[in-house]
Amino acid sequence: MTAPLVTRKTPADTAAIEAAVRCLASGGLVAFPTETVYGLGADATNGEAVARLYAAKGRPAFNPLIAHVVDRAAAQVLARFDADAARLAAAFWPGPLTLVLPKAAGCPVAELATAGLDSIAVRVPHHAVAQKILAGFARPVVAPSANRSGHVSPTTAEHVLADLGGRIDFIVDGGPTSVGVESTIIACLGEPVLLRPGGVPRDAIERALLQPLADPPAGFAAMDDAPLAPGMLASHYAPHTPLRLDADRIEASEALLAFGPKLADGAERAARVLNLSERADLIEAAANLFSHLRALDAAGAKCIAVMPIPRGDLGEAINDRLARAASPR
Ligand code: TXA
Ligand code: MG
Numbered sequence: 534m535t536a537p538l539v540t541r542k543t544p545a546d547t548a549a550i551e552a553a554v555r556c557l558a559s560g561g562l563v564a565f566p567t568e569t570v571y572g573l574g575a576d577a578t579n580g581e582a583v584a585r586l587y588a589a590k591g592r593p594a595f596n597p598l599i600a601h602v603v604d605r606a607a608a609q610v611l612a613r614f615d616a617d618a619a620r621l622a623a624a625f626w627p628g629p630l631t632l633v634l635p636k637a638a639g640c641p642v643a644e645l646a647t648a649g650l651d652s653i654a655v656r657v658p659h660h661a662v663a664q665k666i667l668a669g670f671a672r673p674v675v676a677p678s679a680n681r682s683g684h685v686s687p688t689t690a691e692h693v694l695a696d697l698g699g700r701i702d703f704i705v706d707g708g709p710t711s712v713g714v715e716s717t718i719i720a721c722l723g724e725p726v727l728l729r730p731g732g733v734p735r736d737a738i739e740r741a742l743l744q745p746l747a748d749p750p751a752g753f754a755a756m757d758d759a760p761l762a763p764g765m766l767a768s769h770y771a772p773h774t775p776l777r778l779d780a781d782r783i784e785a786s787e788a789l790l791a792f793g794p795k796l797a798d799g800a801e802r803a804a805r806v807l808n809l810s811e812r813a814d815l816i817e818a819a820a821n822l823f824s825h826l827r828a829l830d831a832a833g834a835k836c837i838a839v840m841p842i843p844r845g846d847l848g849e850a851i852n853d854r855l856a857r858a859a860s861p862r
Contacts, residue, residue, distance in 0.1 A: 542694055542704040545662045549705050554669040556703050562589055564679040564693045565666055566707035567658040569629045569716050569732050570686040571693050572676030580643035580820030583675060589700040592682045594853045597648040598675040599631050599656050603667040608655045611640050617742055618721035624741040627659035629712050629732025633720040646675045649770025649823030656716055662707040688713050769857045770823055772830035776859035780838035788834035790825055792842050805832040815847040822851055
C-alpha cells in the first residue's frame with residue numbers, strides 16, 4: 534500500500550470547491566456530496582487516478598464506475614442516447630438517476646473506469662456542491678460511493694472520514710445528503726432495464742417511458758459493488774483471443790502481456806508485446822490493463838500469454854479481471 538495521506542475535510546465554500554477542482558486536476562481523490570450519497574471522485578480521463586481510486590476503496594475487483602458530468606451536453610460526449618434515454622434524461626436530470634448507455638466514439642473516459650466494457654454509466658447530479666465541482670473541473674468525474682468496499686454508502690462527511698481517512702486527499706463537507714440512497718440505474722441498450730432501484734422510484738420512470746421496466750435479477754439490489762448484468766448486458770470485458778495466464782515461456786505466434794522489467798523466456802518470438810508496467814507498478818498496470826488487452830486482442834495472435842502479476846494491493850483486482858477474461862464462454 535502507498536503511504537497514508539493526510540485527508541483534509543473542509544466546509545463546501547468557494548475556496549474548498551476551487552481546491553477540490555485543483556486536486557482532481559492533479560490526479561487526486563476528492564470526496565464530495567451528491568443528493569444521493571457522498572461520492573469519491575477522480576478525473577475519469579486519468580487512468581492512474583482511477584487506479585488509485587480503486588486502491589483507496591479496497592475493491593477486490595474492477596467494477597465499472599459512474600461518470601458524473603455537469604449536464605446533458607457533457608453526457609453526450611461520453612455516451613449515445615436512444616429515444617428512451619433521451620426521455621429519461623429530460624425527465625430526471627439533474628437528479629438521482631444513472632443511465633447505462635453505449636459508449637460514444639472518442640469517449641475520453643479511461644478504459645479502467647468502465648472496466649473495458651463498451652457501455653458507460655453516466656449521471657448528472659443535482660446537488661449544488663457536485664454541480665459546482667463538475668462545472669469548475671469541466672471534465673467527467675468518476676465517483677463510486679465514498680465508502681470502503683463492502684461497507685454502506687456514506688451520507689455525511691463524517692462517515693467518509695471514518696471509512697477513508699488517510700486514504701484520500703480531500704473531503705468537501707456539504708452536510709448530510711438529502712436522498713440517502715444511491716441513484717436508480719437504468720440500462721438503455723435496447724429495452725430499458727432497471728439495474729438498481731434507487732432515488733428515482735420505478736413508477737416515475739415507467740410513467741416517463743410510457744411502458745413497464747424489465748426487472749433486475751433477484752437479490753442484487755442488496756449488494757454493494759456488485760457488477761450489474763442482467764440479460765444482454767455483459768458483466769465483464771472478455772477478449773476474443775484466448776488468454777493464457779501465469780505464462781513464463783512464450784510460444785511463437787502468441788501475443789505477450791508483460792509485467793515488470795524482465796520479460797518471460799521466448800518474448801522475442803511474440804507476435805506483439807505490451808508491458809502493463811516495466812517498473813512493476815500495480816497502479817500503472819491497472820491503468821493500462823484494459824487498453825493493453827484490447828490492443829493485443831487486435832494483434833491477430835492465436836493466444837495472449839500473460840506474465841504472472843503479484844496478488845497484493847491492486848494485484849488482486851488485476852488478477853480477478855484476468856481470470857474472468859480467461860474463463861471459457
Ligand atoms: O448515487 C450514486 O449512484 C452514487 C453517487 C456517488 O453518484 N454512486 C454510486 O456508485 O453508487 P457505485 O460505484 O457505488 O455503484 C455504481 C454501480 C455499480 O454496481 C456498477 O457495477 C454499476 O453501477 N455500473 C457502472 N457502470 C456500469 C455498466 N457499464 N454496466 C452495468 N453496471 C454498471
Ligand atoms: Mg457503492
